[in-house]
Amino acid sequence: MSEYSIRPARADDMIQVHALMQPYVERRILLGKELVVLYEATQEFLVAVDSDDRVIGAGALHVMWEDLGEVRTLLVSDDWLHKGVGRRIVEALEAVARELRLTRLFCLTFEVEFFSRRGFTEIGEQIVTPDVYAQLVRSRDEGVAEFLDLAHVKPNTLGNTRMLKRLT
Numbered sequence: 001m002s003e004y005s006i007r008p009a010r011a012d013d014m015i016q017v018h019a020l021m022q023p024y025v026e027r028r029i030l031l032g033k034e035l036v037v038l039y040e041a042t043q044e045f046l047v048a049v050d051s052d053d054r055v056i057g058a059g060a061l062h063v064m065w066e067d068l069g070e071v072r073t074l075l076v077s078d079d080w081l082h083k084g085v086g087r088r089i090v091e092a093l094e095a096v097a098r099e100l101r102l103t104r105l106f107c108l109t110f111e112v113e114f115f116s117r118r119g120f121t122e123i124g125e126q127i128v129t130p131d132v133y134a135q136l137v138r139s140r141d142e143g144v145a146e147f148l149d150l151a152h153v154k155p156n157t158l159g160n161t162r163m164l165k166r167l168t
Helices: 013-026 035-040 085-098 113-119 130-136 142-148 151-157
Strands: 004-008 045-048 055-063 068-075 104-109 161-166
Touching: 004 085, 013 035, 013 045, 013 055, 013 068, 045 085, 055 085, 068 085, 085 104, 104 113, 113 161
Parallel strands: 068 104
Antiparallel strands: 004 045, 045 055, 055 068, 104 161
């Protein structure tokens, strides 16, 4: 049970990602996502798969601005927790972010210690310039609204911590 690999997600992985999300949704750790939303974001996801190519973990990188991305929907099967799967997914997402020349990664999380160990730090509310804020506020993406800490998403994000990492 210790062999796994990280690879870009494929469309046929998203049913497994959706199923893997459900315990997190039930525990109110993640917001639920419709399967169609996951399919639409397939290209943003990396998956961890076991030796039988079953999805045991997943995470997404969403580009928000020219220098800014968000780590989204990071999850690991309960059977694979504390085996380095989440860490490796985040490292792989960071590598993709660097390839895209992003210099900052954002996350909204309950797992503050996990992300702190990976170099993320808690942030305040305003981390983009007013001009960038004015552009981002036009986005229809709920994750961008969460990043901007807009009032209409606050009920969904209560208890989450906003964190940022500067990539080198």
